[in-house]
Amino acid sequence: MLYPKGRHLLRPSDYGGQASYLRGLFVSNARQIKGGRRIEIVKLSMKDLYQLFSQSLDGLLHTYSINIAPPLWEIPKDKKYGDFSTMIALKAAPVLKRDPYDIACEIKSVLQEKLGSYTDRIDIVKPGFVNIFVSKKGLIESLNRIIKEKDDFFKDNRRKKVLLEFVSANPTGPLSIAHGRQAVVGDVIARILKFFGNDVICEYYLNDEGTQINLLIESVRQRIKELKGEDLRIPDGGYQGEYLKSVAREAFDIEEDKLRDFVVSSMVSLIKNELSSIGVVFDNFFSQKKLINEGKVNKVIETLSARGLIYEKDSALWFSSSRFGDDKDRVLKKKNSELTYFASDIAYHEDKIERGFDEIINLWGPDHHGYIGRVKASIKALGYNDNILKVLIIQLVTIKTKERMSRRRGTAILLSDLIDEVGKDAVRFYYILRRNSSPLEFDIDLAKSASLDNPLYYVQYAHARIKSIFAKAGVVDDFNLDYSQYLEDEEEVSLVRDILQFSYCLNKIYYNLEPVFLAEYLKSIAAEFHRFYERKRILGSGDDKMHARLNLLEAVRVVLRLGLSILGISAWDKM
RNA sequence: GCCCCCAUAGCUCAGAUGGAUAGAGCACAGGCCUCCUAAGCCUGGCGGGCCCGUUCGAAUCGGGCUGGGGGCACCA
Numbered sequence: 001m002l003y004p005k006g007r008h009l010l011r012p013s014d015y016g017g018q019a020s021y022l023r024g025l026f027v028s029n030a031r032q033i034k035g036g037r038r039i040e041i042v043k044l045s046m047k048d049l050y051q052l053f054s055q056s057l058d059g060l061l062h063t064y065s066i067n068i069a070p071p072l073w074e075i076p077k078d079k080k081y082g083d084f085s086t087m088i089a090l091k092a093a094p095v096l097k098r099d100p101y102d103i104a105c106e107i108k109s110v111l112q113e114k115l116g117s118y119t120d121r122i123d124i125v126k127p128g129f130v131n132i133f134v135s136k137k138g139l140i141e142s143l144n145r146i147i148k149e150k151d152d153f154f155k156d157n158r159r160k161k162v163l164l165e166f167v168s169a170n171p172t173g174p175l176s177i178a179h180g181r182q183a184v185v186g187d188v189i190a191r192i193l194k195f196f197g198n199d200v201i202c203e204y205y206l207n208d209e210g211t212q213i214n215l216l217i218e219s220v221r222q223r224i225k226e227l228k229g230e231d232l233r234i235p236d237g238g239y240q241g242e243y244l245k246s247v248a249r250e251a252f253d254i255e256e257d258k259l260r261d262f263v264v265s266s267m268v269s270l271i272k273n274e275l276s277s278i279g280v281v282f283d284n285f286f287s288q289k290k291l292i293n294e295g296k297v298n299k300v301i302e303t304l305s306a307r308g309l310i311y312e313k314d315s316a317l318w319f320s321s322s323r324f325g326d327d328k329d330r331v332l333k334k335k336n337s338e339l340t341y342f343a344s345d346i347a348y349h350e351d352k353i354e355r356g357f358d359e360i361i362n363l364w365g366p367d368h369h370g371y372i373g374r375v376k377a378s379i380k381a382l383g384y385n386d387n388i389l390k391v392l393i394i395q396l397v398t399i400k401t402k403e404r405m406s407r408r409r410g411t412a413i414l415l416s417d418l419i420d421e422v423g424k425d426a427v428r429f430y431y432i433l434r435r436n437s438s439p440l441e442f443d444i445d446l447a448k449s450a451s452l453d454n455p456l457y458y459v460q461y462a463h464a465r466i467k468s469i470f471a472k473a474g475v476v477d478d479f480n481l482d483y484s485q486y487l488e489d490e491e492e493v494s495l496v497r498d499i500l501q502f503s504y505c506l507n508k509i510y511y512n513l514e515p516v517f518l519a520e521y522l523k524s525i526a527a528e529f530h531r532f533y534e535r536k537r538i539l540g541s542g543d544d545k546m547h548a549r550l551n552l553l554e555a556v557r558v559v560l561r562l563g564l565s566i567l568g569i570s571a572w573d574k575m
Numbered sequence: 576g577c578c579c580c581c582a583u584a585g586c587u588c589a590g591a592u593g594g595a596u597a598g599a600g601c602a603c604a605g606g607c608c609u610c611c612u613a614a615g616c617c618u619g620g621c622g623g624g625c626c627c628g629u630u631c632g633a634a635u636c637g638g639g640c641u642g643g644g645g646g647c648a649c650c651a
Contacts, residue, residue, distance in 0.1 A: 090594075090631090100631090127631065129595065170651070212651055316649050327578080327647080334649040341651050369579070370646055395580090396645090400587095434588080437580070439644080441587080446601090454614080455600075461614050469611050508591065520589065523599080534607090534616040575614065 089128035100128030139496050140486050146499065146555045151562050154503055157197035163352055164190050166363035167275070167282075168205040171267040172216045173241050175274050177397045178365060180415035181440060184431040184568075185394055186363045187280045188515040191566050196510055201357075204282045205348060208264050209289040210341065215239065220263050223248030243270070274416055278424050279568045288344055291351065297339055300347040300382070301332055309381055319346075324377035327370075346378040353384050361390045361513070369393055392513055395439045397431075422447040425569045429456040432515040432567065455523055457575070459560065462526035464575040466557045469538055471573075473550060485548040491532050492552060498528045502559045506566075515567070522563045529556050 089104035104124045111122050111132065120133040146153045166186030169179045186202065193200045207213070219238040223245055226232040234240055247266055254262050268285065275281065291297060301317070304310050309320045310332070317333035319342075332343040352360050364371065368391075376386040399413050419427055426447040433455075434440040446454060487493050505521040508514075538549045561571045 126595070207651070210651065314649080318649095331649045336649080338649085340649070366580090366645060368646095393580095438588090439581090443587085457614050458600095461612080465612060465615085472611055512591070514591090516589090517591085520599090527599085530615055531617090533611080534613095537611070539611045575612075 089130060104128040104130050136487050139493065139500075142500055143486070143496055143552065143555055146558055147551055150558050153558075154506060154562065155195060155197065160193075160198045160358040161356065162193055162198050162200045162359045162361060163203060163355070163357040164193070164200055164361045164363075165203045165205055165286075165352075167271075167280075168207070169271065170207045170212050171264055171271060172212055172239055173243060173267065173270075175271060175415040177399065177413055177415055177418055177442065178394075180278065180418060180427065181397050181431045182363050182365070182394045183275055183280045183415075184278060184428050185392075185436060185515055188428075188432055188518070188567055189361070189363075189513050191568065192506065192509050192515075192518075195506070195566060201284060202282045203284045203286050206268065206285050206287050206289075207341075208268075208287050209292060213260075213264065216267070217260055217263055220244055220248055220251060220259070224252060227252060274419075277416075277419055278427055286348070288348070291344055291347055292339070296351060297344045297347040300350055301343065304346075304378075304381060307381065319378070319381070321374050321377040321381070324380040326374045326377040330374055342374060342378075345375060346382075349375060349379060349389065350382055353379070353382075353388060357388070359390065360388050361392065363392050363394050366393055366395055390513070392436055394436050395434075397440045397442055400441050400443045400445075418442070418444070425460075426454075426456055428568050429519065432519050435514055435516050455519070456569070458530075459522045459526045459564065460569075460572050461575055462529045463557060463560045463564070463571040464573060465533060466529070466553045466560075467573040469553065470550070473539055473546070485544045486552070487548075489536065491535055492549070495528055495532050495552060495556065498525045499555050499559050502563070518563055518567060522560065522567075525556065525559060525563075529553075529560075 089100040089107055101124065107130050108122050108124055111130070112119070117135060117137055119138070120135045122133070123131040125131060164186055167175070167179050167183050169175055175183070190200050190202050215235060215238045218235050219240075222232055222234050222238070226245075227248055247263060250266065251259060251262055272282075301310060304319060309323070311318050311320065314335065316331050316335050318329045319332050321330050322328050330342055331340055332346075333339055349360070372391045375391075376389060379386040379389060399418075421444055422430075430442055430447050431440070447456070487496060502521065502525070505517055509517050536549065538546060538553065540546070541549060564571045
């Protein structure tokens with residue numbers, strides 16, 4: 001059934017693909033992956049258009065690939081293409097073997113009838129574009145709802161249970177700048193998922209067992225010996241970092257059998273502190289050691305064995321992962337009878353699934369790229385659908401700076417250095433300035449500069465300017481919602497369009513899990529506001545006009561503040 | 576050798592499932608404060624590595640080439 005009953009006409013689950021639903025003003029898009037067809041509806045206004053398409057174009061939606069897209073992000077100045085534009089006729093034409101122009105005419109007449117006073121006019125252009133011009137009434141209705149409902153206007157109640165695992169760096173020392181990126185991206189994704197009414201658990205997988213930890217402990221032991229005046233002999237591949245000196249001092253009197261736990265927990269609290277200094281907090285630290293001690297790893301090997309998927313070769317235990325799409329089989333238990341990291345990862349993912357999540361999302365570094373196949377293979381081998389797991393690869397981070405930090409030769413730049421250098425907000429903002437899949441070059445000088453080049457300040461400045469106008473106008477939060485003088489100028493209408501696009505933007509992030517879009521959006525709405533500010537006076541523009549414009553700015557402010565808060569960045573009242 | 580990613584303006588990057596005139600910022604040149612924060616605004620652009628193909632229509636899809644990056648462990 002393509003159109004389920006109830007308030008929402010389209011939901012993601014109805015398509016087996018991605019779909020989005022925006023309440024209130026506009027937009028939904030849906031993709032039907034099956035059969036290689038996709039359906040997308042991006043719609044304006046008041047749910048009606050939705051209904052409209054689902055009813056009158058039901059046959060088309062079922063049968064053909066349809067694409068109705070708003071050119072909102074590229075509205076030409078002359079508004080030639082309207083507020084929304086649909087290519088449904090173009091898409092349907094080849095399949096129907098009919099002239100797209102004729103189809104467009106039919107669509108137009110249906111739209112006109114159904115949308116009534118919400119549109120000014122509907123144009124048909126060239127091959128078969130249908131362009132819709134929203135009326136002032138339609139825009140004002142939405143604007144007033146935003147002012148009244150604020151954040152709630154954009155919220156949704158999607159009710160999925162999601163497990164988000166990210167960072168998961170070995171607890172052997174301070175976090176790197178790459179971990180920082182994962183932390184911020186993961187945190188922003190968590191915030192957006194929560195904003196849309198999902199139940200999100202942020203989890204950190206703690207490798208508190210194994211080779212690396214052994215090396216860490218040995219390194220600390222050596223530091224303790226150093227304190228006792230003995231020779232320092234850090235083992236091969238051990239940890240040289242100075243931070244272990246202070247750990248060693250604290251661990252000086254700890255008994256040998258408690259040393260391990262002490263060191264690990266002090267590393268974990270080091271990491272927690274670093275994370276919280278950029279506003280990232282995890283709900284859960286999942287211990288690998290505990291997983292092993294509870295026998296879950298051995299149990300999962302037995303399960304696989306019972307399915308005939310385990311065999312012995314060269315005195316090691318192998319998992320036939322290649323039967324489930326992996327490139328080759330993998331070792332679970334080494335010759336020396338140690339379990340591999342992969343073995344516990346299988347158990348970990350089984351545990352995640354058994355905890356009953358609808359979706360499991362992992363953020364991994366690019367070095368784990370080849371790892372996706374085998375983990376998915378193990379999920380399939382255990383009899384689950386591997387679609388439950390989504391893996392996002394977050395690319396590496398490099399540092400660009402003129403000199404300042406390059407003085408610290410010999411030591412890598414750490415997340416904590418970055419935070420010290422540019423501050424929490426700038427770190428967060430700059431980390432999400434690139435797509436997850438693109439390597440990020442962190443420009444420290446730019447992030448630090450309190451100047452016009454800095455896009456973060458540009459956005460925050462817009463918010464501060466609005467607040468400052470309110471302060472001067474003496475307005476608190478008491479907006480009269482009935483303003484006949486709304487939207488008389490081009491600049492005002494243009495601003496409203498940008499505001500309404502926010503819904504679209506949030507959904508785009510939600511389905512793509514790409515926080516970049518939010519930064520891009522905030523920059524563009526800030527630009528639109530600054531332009532407005534320069535061209536139109538607010539205070540002293542006449543009583544009615546002034547109040548109308550204050551309302552408009554309040555809507556902008558709501559969006560800016562909300563956008564920044566989803567990024568975990570403060571919105572200043574003054575700058 | 577196999578696999579993945581990338582190639583857009585002088586520089587850093589946007590361009591969501593192919594669409595209607597490819598956008599910003601930086602840099603560079605010039606302009607705008609008796610007036611809500613000039614941390615701002617306005618004006619200035621001969622740009623998709625190369626070659627084929629699919630399509631009414633390609634930066635976007637397919638094939639080939641060139642040039643970068645990453646991954647291919649009984650490591651974690």
